[in-house]
Amino acid sequence: MDIRDVPEAHVDRALELVYLVFHDNPGEEKRKHHRELVLGCERIGAYDGDTLVGFLAAHRFRLSVPGGDLPCPGLTFVSVAPTHRRRGVLSAMIAELFRRGTRHGRPLAALWASEDAIYGRFGFGPATEGLTVEIDSRRPLALRLPPDERPLRLIDPADAPAAVGPYFDATRAARAGRIARDAERWTGEWLVDEDEEDDELSPPRIVALGAEGEPLAGYAVYRTKSGGDDPARPGLVRVDELEADDAAGAAALWRYLCSLDLTGTVRAWGRPVDDPLLLFAADRDQVRVTGRYPGLWVRLVDVPAALTGRAWAAPVDLVLAVEDEHLPANTGRFRLTADPASRACAPTGDAPDLSFAVRDLAACYLGGTEVGALVRAGLVTEHTEGAAARLDAALRTALAPGTGDEF
Structure with a gap:
């Protein structure tokens, strides 16, 4: 195999390989989004003659670590043609990524594992854990502390990089394992109108805690989905991110999310294992942890x-x-x-x-x-x-x- 950079001219070939391996057939808009994403990545391919048989992309990320921030390529779209499995293709591509990391002063690499069993053998370890939390919001959220009563306001997602980006940066520095976001990642990846996994969800909404012109005290990013005409199927609020200065601010945001009309379930994926919601919720039958799983896998290069x-x-x-x-x-x-x-x-x-x-x-x-x-x-x-x-x-x-x- 010849391991080398994948030029822009071969990006469509690389994505076709990805779709083959992951049994995917996305529509035109999603293909366009994937292409733009891959063009912004470092791209490593395995070629058998002129045929691209292996591909990986690496985002040029920076990762928050305790007390600092380090360059950390984020692996994605990792694919090997089914005709070339168990021939060392994946090992060769990852070895090349590691060589480049050593050469260019990138001491870490990271990924989300599609199959946990694969990446441990390449030296990746699960460095974070996440929780899925589900709230029965058919009744008011029961709390053990008074929520922050400062006003709440909605922010246009197009304004997110300037309006909540600096606040995200501050919270990212306080918690290890988080990826830096520039304006392009905010608007092009994090706040896209149509959710990649569920096209019934609304576009993203951002609610902020604190009056206009005052320092932000917290925010939440969420999407909603109607339950339709079936009263046994309440509407859903999916919380993608929630950050606050303190527990009272978080309580105010959770209370808001649980009070949206025509909804009965609030579901949050990727919550930290020390989320204070689990302590200040007065009724743990109402606020339940429905999943706990490895999150970001990190490699010390x-x-x-x-x-x-x-x-x-x-x-x-x-x-x-x-x-x-x-x-x-x-x-x-x-x-x-x-x-x-x-x-x-x-x-x-x-x-x-x-x-x-x-x-x-x-x-x-x-x-x-x-x-x-x-x-x-x-x-x-x-x-x-x-x-x-x-x-x-x-x-x-x-x-x-x-x-x-x-x-």
Whole structure:
């Protein structure tokens, strides 16, 4: 196989391969949207002669990490022709992406896994988790605290980059695992009129907390769907994003979403595992968690650069032994010396305190998976008593990592 860039002239061929692999036959508008999306990505292809038999695209993302923000390609449209499976095509394309990451100073990569079993073997680990929350809104939302009573107002989605973009940026910095959005991503991907998964949903709506001219105190992005004439099938409010300064602000937004006329169910996908709604809801029969699942899968392409690219919550001085069959430079022992004010990581010959497969170190990297839990699961080896607890204390973040920004 010849692994090389996919030129613009071959993008339609690449998308036809994607549709073949994912058994899809999208309409003209969706094809146009996919083409524009892929043109903005880094594109790697596998060619058998002149035939494109493998393809992956990588968004040029930046990812929030504890105390910082790092370049992080986001893999998507990963496809291998059914005639060329089990011939190393996927491995070769991902290896090329990793080589480019090392060369260009991109210490991370990330994806949403279509099949979990595939990507662990390439060193990706599930670094965030998400919840699906469903609210019975046929009656007022029962709350244990008074909601913020500042006025609510609707914002035109076309104004979102300027109106709520800076607020999103601030909340993104506070929670690891979130992808930066420029104006094009806001309007071209996040707030498109027709939802890609359900064309019965309304265009996106944005409700903001705070009077015009005052600082924003929170916002929610949502879509609605009529229940029709069947009274047993209430209308739906699908919440795509909700951010607020505090619990009272979040309560005001949830109360609004649960009070929309002609609806009876509020469903939110991709909520963080520490969503305060689950604590301030007065009736957990009304507010139910209906799903919990791995979210963003992260790969450490350069272990020392990744570890020094994030902040640490407590002093730590440990030797980590890392095994990485795909990137030999990551295999070895690294002394991590860090505290809230500084961080360093360098190869060492000293005896290890902990031994990791690179996928398990990636799962812990954003603070979403406890090292101690992996030790108890037999996936990480603790050579020095208490080392896992010390590393967990240093990895800890005020907010659980999470994102609902699928790609």
